[in-house]
Amino acid sequence: MFSVRLMMKIALLGVSLGLSGCDGITDDLLPSGDDIRQTVEAGTSGTQVGQIPPDFSVLDTLGNSRGLYDELTRSTGVVLYFTMWCPICETHMSHMRAEVMPQFPAVQFFLVDFVSGSVAASRAAQVSNKYEDIDTLVDSNQALLSLYQASMGTTVVIDSAGNIVRMNEDYKDSVKLVETLQALP
Amino acid sequence: MKKANSGHCVSTQVPCGLLLGAALLFSSSSWSASCCGGGSATSLVLPKFSKSMVNIAFDIESYDGYWDGDGTYHNDQPGDDLNQYRLNLGYAHRLASRWQAAIVAPYVWNSNQYSGLSSNTNGLGDMTLGLTYEAFDGIKCVWKVRDWRDLIPAAYFGVALTVPTGISPYDNVANNFDITGRGFYRLDGNILLDKTIYPWNASLLFSYGKYLERDVNTEYGKPVEPYKKELGDRVLGTATFGYTHFLDNMDTMTFSLSYSRLQEDEVSYDGRPYAGSEIEKNSVGLILAYSTMNRDWVYKLNISHAFPEDGQGQNFPVTDIVTLGVSHVFR
Numbered sequence: 001m002f003s004v005r006l007m008m009k010i011a012l013l014g015v016s017l018g019l020s021g022c023d024g025i026t027d028d029l030l031p032s033g034d035d036i037r038q039t040v041e042a043g044t045s046g047t048q049v050g051q052i053p054p055d056f057s058v059l060d061t062l063g064n065s066r067g068l069y070d071e072l073t074r075s076t077g078v079v080l081y082f083t084m085w086c087p088i089c090e091t092h093m094s095h096m097r098a099e100v101m102p103q104f105p106a107v108q109f110f111l112v113d114f115v116s117g118s119v120a121a122s123r124a125a126q127v128s129n130k131y132e133d134i135d136t137l138v139d140s141n142q143a144l145l146s147l148y149q150a151s152m153g154t155t156v157v158i159d160s161a162g163n164i165v166r167m168n169e170d171y172k173d174s175v176k177l178v179e180t181l182q183a184l185p
Numbered sequence: 186m187k188k189a190n191s192g193h194c195v196s197t198q199v200p201c202g203l204l205l206g207a208a209l210l211f212s213s214s215s216w217s218a219s220c221c222g223g224g225s226a227t228s229l230v231l232p233k234f235s236k237s238m239v240n241i242a243f244d245i246e247s248y249d250g251y252w253d254g255d256g257t258y259h260n261d262q263p264g265d266d267l268n269q270y271r272l273n274l275g276y277a278h279r280l281a282s283r284w285q286a287a288i289v290a291p292y293v294w295n296s297n298q299y300s301g302l303s304s305n306t307n308g309l310g311d312m313t314l315g316l317t318y319e320a321f322d323g324i325k326c327v328w329k330v331r332d333w334r335d336l337i338p339a340a341y342f343g344v345a346l347t348v349p350t351g352i353s354p355y356d357n358v359a360n361n362f363d364i365t366g367r368g369f370y371r372l373d374g375n376i377l378l379d380k381t382i383y384p385w386n387a388s389l390l391f392s393y394g395k396y397l398e399r400d401v402n403t404e405y406g407k408p409v410e411p412y413k414k415e416l417g418d419r420v421l422g423t424a425t426f427g428y429t430h431f432l433d434n435m436d437t438m439t440f441s442l443s444y445s446r447l448q449e450d451e452v453s454y455d456g457r458p459y460a461g462s463e464i465e466k467n468s469v470g471l472i473l474a475y476s477t478m479n480r481d482w483v484y485k486l487n488i489s490h491a492f493p494e495d496g497q498g499q500n501f502p503v504t505d506i507v508t509l510g511v512s513h514v515f516r
Binding site: 027036086 | 262349404410459
């Protein structure tokens with residue numbers, strides 16, 4: 001009987017601790033459709049939609065230095081897709097390669113590997129996942145991840161006409177990405 | 186071999202149901218995977234002729250690559266070590282002779298070393314509330330088939346509601362390896378058929394789940410343009426075949442093998458299906474269960490294995506899961 005009571009106490013304690021320890025738990029229980037994005041002033045420096053992003057220079061998986069504004073001079077726009085080589089990323093990346101990239105040959109697409117930590121490790125991940133055909137940036141110290149307030153699956157579009165961020169959100173089903181790229185000047 | 190009599194038959198129905206309850210809990214835990222949320226169970230089934238039951242189970246889930254959208258297997262990088270641990274607390278209560286209810290609450294720990302990224306997070310998983318109807322009154326476990334009626338299986342019809350109490354991608358979390366739940370309500374309809382002709386046992390579980398569409402205005406802690414998202418309908422099937430060995434003191438050891446298949450349809454955004462986002466996973470399992478003579482304590486070990494090879498899954502991590510559990514029945 002002691003064991004039974006002990007088990008029930010442990011169960012109740014576990015549930016209580018779990019519920020009390022989860023901040024924002026009601027976000028999923030009662031999800032909101034309100035737009036809670038902060039408005040930014042168009043044309044200011046920043047990485048949100050409407051802003052002008054600061055330049056960056058990082059190595060790709062072949063060891064070449066790649067700068068944002070250099071790339072923008074050679075294309076109609078730059079797309080950054082933040083990947084951690086997980087199944088959901090793979091779904092997005094394969095979809096982007098098959099369905100989106102062929103439509104926009106003048107746009108420079110980059111995968112941004114923010115988990116591998118080094119050029120060698122990132123190249124190994126790129127090769128093993130069979131994405132040698134998409135230029136991959138090595139965000140070894142997660143500087144780009146932090147700069148763009150990105151996470152797994154975040155997709156950023158920057159146009160070359162005004163160097164403006166046109167999109168910065170999850171890839172989802174690519175509809176928003178395609179619309180954004182079609183609207184590039 | 187023990188002879189059947191009415192008293193014995195009543196007692197043997199108890200472990201029958203207990204193992205069956207364990208099978209439900211175990212089979213569903215095969216589908217957690219931290220990148221897809223974790224911890225929710227289909228439901229917990231209370232044995233016949235008992236008032237309530239407490240179940241505690243601990244899962245150790247280890248990752249071994251993933252299947253892409255074409256079903257091609259991809260190995261993890263050297264140095265990657267991805268694990269999820271879950272403590273599942275369950276309670277089932279009899280409401281009437283044929284009706285029972287259950288609740289399962291998982292607590293989840295993620296422990297991931299992914300090349301240059303290390304993360305350790307924990308939190309409550311998605312909880313499950315279950316209501317089950319037993320379509321039988323008598324004993325369905327027999328020692329010998331004397332009549333066609335002895336072949337009728339025990340049939341359970343249930344509904345289960347998954348409540349998104351876990352940490353989801355729509356909460357303040359860095360990436361999918363840190364989540365403990367999927368963030369969606371899901372309603373499952375479950376059918377379980379179980380037949381025991383001692384010492385053999387077979388069961389079939391079929392579950393169909395429907396996710397509820399939800400609003401999303403935050404992804405990984407960052408506010409985004411609001412949209413609606415719905416996960417695809419979910420189908421789970423599990424077949425289990427087992428053998429029960431009676432020890433001299435009338436305790437029992439049951440050995441079972443299982444095969445499970447899970448499928449989820451494509452995700453929808455604002456009502457638009459996203460082709461290529463379907464999920465699939467096949468796995469096999471080995472279950473060892475030890476039940477005391479009084480059939481009120483059951484100790485379980487379950488090993489679930491997914492084959493790291495092409496064609497065994499789609500858009501899903503390949504994982505092995507070891508589960509240790511104990512159940513206690515109140516009569």
